[in-house]
Amino acid sequence: xxxxxxxxxxxxxxxxxxxxxxxxxxxxxxxxxxxxxxxxxxxxxxxxxxxxxxxxxxxxxxxxxxxxxxxxxxxxxxxxxxxxxxxxxxxxxxxxxxxxxxxxxxxxxxxxxxxxxxxxxxxxxxxxxxxxxxxxxxxxxxxxxxxxxxxxxxxxxxxxxxxxxxx
Numbered sequence: 001x002x003x004x005x006x007x008x009x010x011x012x013x014x015x016x017x018x019x020x021x022x023x024x025x026x027x028x029x030x031x032x033x034x035x036x037x038x039x040x041x042x043x044x045x046x047x048x049x050x051x052x053x054x055x056x057x058x059x060x061x062x063x064x065x066x067x068x069x070x071x072x073x074x075x076x077x078x079x080x081x082x083x084x085x086x087x088x089x090x091x092x093x094x095x096x097x098x099x100x101x102x103x104x105x106x107x108x109x110x111x112x113x114x115x116x117x118x119x120x121x122x123x124x125x126x127x128x129x130x131x132x133x134x135x136x137x138x139x140x141x142x143x144x145x146x147x148x149x150x151x152x153x154x155x156x157x158x159x160x161x162x163x164x165x166x167x
Contacts, residue, residue, distance in 0.1 A: 014082025024070035029053045040080025040109045051110030051137030061117045080109050095154035103141030110137040
């Protein structure tokens with residue numbers, strides 16, 4: 001049975017168009033996970049504080065647990081699943097693997113999505129800029145050194161790909 005307050009919303013997620021029937025105040029995270037089966041964004045705190053649910057909205061990191069569905073109408077949403085392709089990871093994803101920047105992995109979605117936005121804006125950030133960009137993403141496992149190393153590695157991979165005419 002459909003909610004009587006539900007309305008159709010057209011969304012662009014990972015380059016594909018979807019029509020979702022939901023209330024205007026439904027959190028984007030709920031739609032991504034429950035309606036579109038995209039499980040990269042994680043439910044963490046539900047308050048927009050921890051970063052586990054981070055997605056890119058028009059290239060800018062946003063906490064999908066506090067973004068209402070109505071707030072993404074006409075905008076491009078990118079989740080972790082939309083970064084690479086099957087068989088070819090995004091350079092940030094590859095760098096996180098190479099640097100072994102994961103412990104439990106719960107924070108990785110937010111860390112990776114935030115790093116993608118940072119490197120798209122600043123291809124050669126300093127360690128201080130990396131730490132500042134990631135300051136709102138909580139990692140309780142203590143993998144911060146590896147995460148900063150992963151961002152540096154990703155910057156190198158992205159620069160290399162750009163010089164060869166890639167991404």
